[in-house]
Amino acid sequence: MASVENHRITDELLVARIVRGEKKMLDVLFDRYIERLMRYVVLFVKSQEEAKDITQDILVKIFKALGSYRSSGRFESWFFTIARRTLIDCYRKKKLKTFSFDSQEIEEPVAQPQEGSGKAPELLQGLPARDREILQLRFLESLSYEEIAEITGMAPGTLRNVVCRSLKRLQEDNPDELS
């Protein structure tokens, strides 16, 4: 019963309850975001070990910073902003050896999909990492262009162009695969 109730709680309320002392709610927040974060991390990090470590670091950082989250913006946006900045920080500090933000360098994602629905990531595989990131935030995380702009620092207009270009490329490059 409690888990059903927890499922209905918005992220913002969940964070408010954690900040107020309901530490058990961290479990709920963790479960809600872990796979989404992993999918985001493996966009840029090739090594699974590194991906696991950085995922852990990002979550610790975010959980410790929950007190500074302000409910004026969507939690997802805040969450992925920190995730992205942490990834870049770690890369700059040379803590990540298999990180690549350069779209040309990424040829294969670390996430080798499984059978069945696991084929889906292959669809994006041919796209540059930055474009895949934008598509993921747009269609998986259902974020608006303005929210993605906050996370990536790119202009909403540019983001629209990237989405348009990527979709066109997906259709043109994978007609057989798609059909």
Place this chain on the structure above:
Amino acid sequence: MSCHKFREWLENCPEAGLVNLPTELREHVDSCRVCSALLKRLAEQSFARLPAGMKAAIPDIKKKVIMQCHVREEKSGSALPVVWKLALLSLVSFLILAVFYVRPGSSGRSQSATVAEALATITRLDREVEKHLAGAPDYVLAAVSDTLAKGDSVRTRKFAEVELTFSSGSTVSLGPDAHFQLSGSNCSGYQQQGRVLFKVKPLAPPVPIEVTTPLGLTAVLGTVFVQEIGTDTSFIGVSDGVVEFRSKADGSNVLRAGQLLLIASSGKVLDMKEIGREAVTALMDLKRLQPVPEPLQDYDKVVGDEVSSQTFEAMDVYPASATKQISSEPDSAPEEADIEDVLPEFDETEGSEEGQSGNEDVTTGASNSTLGVSGY
């Protein structure tokens, strides 16, 4: 309808819009295998499996993350014998029940608020007063007997008034158009705007009481004073005890009973006058402020009533030159920090476990945290 238009729609569709395809586009997608497959694949992305190795690591990551956040309460208590655990559980249950029986009015708070320690209770309220529980998305109407915890705020609308009473017996009364956020026990908090009357009863042993404002920090110990944070100018008046105001821009000033301190919006101290306790007490009458639409924007209008205007004219507290000077000062009131403001600060604390606590007051927008006062 072409594939191009379908892509165009995908580009502009609202959030989570993949499932809400317009009818005309649906017809195209049904007839076009490429678009149909593209839509299906994009929708499937959210169900895509992670690599088995990554997924298998989730429980381990969870354990480590939770441990690092020091939230495994049961871990710290695992060494206790079962009898002690039961005794502790009974005690906690008893305390929770006792709190509910003693304060039946506290039921007005949200469910999440019951776990937070109540610092103050709304004991008097007139007209439209709103409260904001820390972390909640919006303000809601406040009511008498509502309890407030650390980080909660109250704000008054025009002509409204509210009194908060702390466990020590200290009271904080907000006049119209005022805002106050609780940051600690016994009157400590952040006063963003408006006129607020503080009647502070000291605790034993004494603890520092600090009221932060956009202009600086007011430190007190057992005193009665009023302070107003206006758009252009602000003031602090003391009727009993001692108050120290530490300006962001202009050092510190100690005020004693009967003294009034005028502060510009930049935090610069304009003047300090001995106006007497009666005049200060007149400023504490929050009811008299009610007909005044914009406090302290114009001194003559602000003072408004006979007692105050006579007092100030007699004391020459508000010379015209001072008013001009005040209005020419740049407004340095801090704006609310957004996510972008917060994150760099967060990043700076990276690598320092203790540093995270520094983020706690970011929601107050208090750039004043650099000011430190140990109290008297």
